[in-house]
Amino acid sequence: MFRFQKTVCQPLKLSGVGLHTGKTIDVAIYPLPVNSGVWFQRTDTPGAPALLATSENVTDTSLATTIGHGDAAISTLEHFLATVGGLGISNLKVEVNGPELPILDGSAAPWASLLRKAGVKTLNSPRAFYSLKKAFTLTEGDKILKVEPSDRFSVEATIEFPGFVKPQRLFFKFSEAGFVSEICPSRTFCLLKDVELMKSHNRALGGGLDNAVVIDNDGQILNPDGLRFPDELVRHKILDFIGDLTLAQYPILGHFTTHKTGHTLNQKFLRALLSAPALLEKHEPTPQSEPQSFDLPLPSVAAVALAS
Numbered sequence: 095m096f097r098f099q100k101t102v103c104q105p106l107k108l109s110g111v112g113l114h115t116g117k118t119i120d121v122a123i124y125p126l127p128v129n130s131g132v133w134f135q136r137t138d139t140p141g142a143p144a145l146l147a148t149s150e151n152v153t154d155t156s157l158a159t160t161i162g163h164g165d166a167a168i169s170t171l172e173h174f175l176a177t178v179g180g181l182g183i184s185n186l187k188v189e190v191n192g193p194e195l196p197i198l199d200g201s202a203a204p205w206a207s208l209l210r211k212a213g214v215k216t217l218n219s220p221r222a223f224y225s226l227k228k229a230f231t232l233t234e235g236d237k238i239l240k241v242e243p244s245d246r247f248s249v250e251a252t253i254e255f256p257g258f259v260k261p262q263r264l265f266f267k268f269s270e271a272g273f274v275s276e277i278c279p280s281r282t283f284c285l286l287k288d289v290e291l292m293k294s295h296n297r298a299l300g301g302g303l304d305n306a307v308v309i310d311n312d313g314q315i316l317n318p319d320g321l322r323f324p325d326e327l328v329r330h331k332i333l334d335f336i337g338d339l340t341l342a343q344y345p346i347l348g349h350f351t352t353h354k355t356g357h358t359l360n361q362k363f364l365r366a367l368l369s370a371p372a373l374l375e376k377h378e379p380t381p382q383s384e385p386q387s388f389d390l391p392l393p394s395v396a397a398v399a400l401a402s
């Protein structure tokens with residue numbers, strides 16, 4: 095996948111509406127040196143700690159993937175993280191002046207376009223990665239997540255929403271070009287009845303047809319321009335899965351199979367993998383340059399149990 099560490103060539107800024115708050119949120123992204131990792135920090139709450147993007151710091155997965163607590167929490171990270179993971183960017187700091195990242199068009203295409211426009215720089219230091227020692231499966235009801243050893247990264251995903259969407263299946267063998275053109279443009283999706291329920295609870299206030307695929311009670315797509323791909327929904331499941339796996343901090347080589355998965359099961363699966371030395375092997379590269387320090391405090395967030 096990605097043998098060397100990467101960062102962006104220059105700082106960049108962007109503003110957009112938050113899906114759940116409906117408010118405009120400003121984001122500033124900065125390069126970081128080798129061995130730094132991906133960090134997030136709230137600038138609207140003085141004293142909020144910088145949070146390393148790790149599975150340990152995930153505190154909520156109910157509607158989106160969130161890291162941190164209270165004033166330090168930042169939500170709706172998955173599409174940005176998928177982009178970072180898919181482009182192989184391993185060192186970055188993201189400052190955000192609100193509780194979530196902007197939803198943009200509901201896909202990862204705007205993030206990929208922004209980061210590629212800023213330039214992605216390969217650093218002179220190899221990257222660690224994980225491989226599988228044996229297969230592992232996690233099931234919850236009819237949801238299934240499975241990984242088998244492989245020397246590449248691939249995902250075979252299926253979804254079904256009986257009465258709303260016919261089953262969709264896609265096998266995606268990772269390449270950066272394929273990720274950008276086939277996975278990034280797929281948008282988040284929801285059922286109209288769920289949107290109405292969320293808005294009645296003051297959530298999804300920034301949600302609309304310009305940032306999500308909305309499916310009505312008869313299974314019809316309400317977006318005037320229809321879908322970007324006939325199987326856009328399962329592509330988006332792969333996008334979310336790649337985003338959630340980015341919280342491992344290092345690529346995991348393996349062949350993954352997902353059926354009806356979501357953020358909560360993705361994080362349970364990732365935590366199970368990362369905490370089982372019998373399953374995962376970490377390959378540490380031979381350092382070619384010394385780690386450099388930078389002025390971010392360590393995260394104050396401890397691991398918490400995920401909502402089931």
Ligand SMILES: [Zn+2]
Pocket residue numbers: 172173282330334
């Ligand atoms: Zn998503």
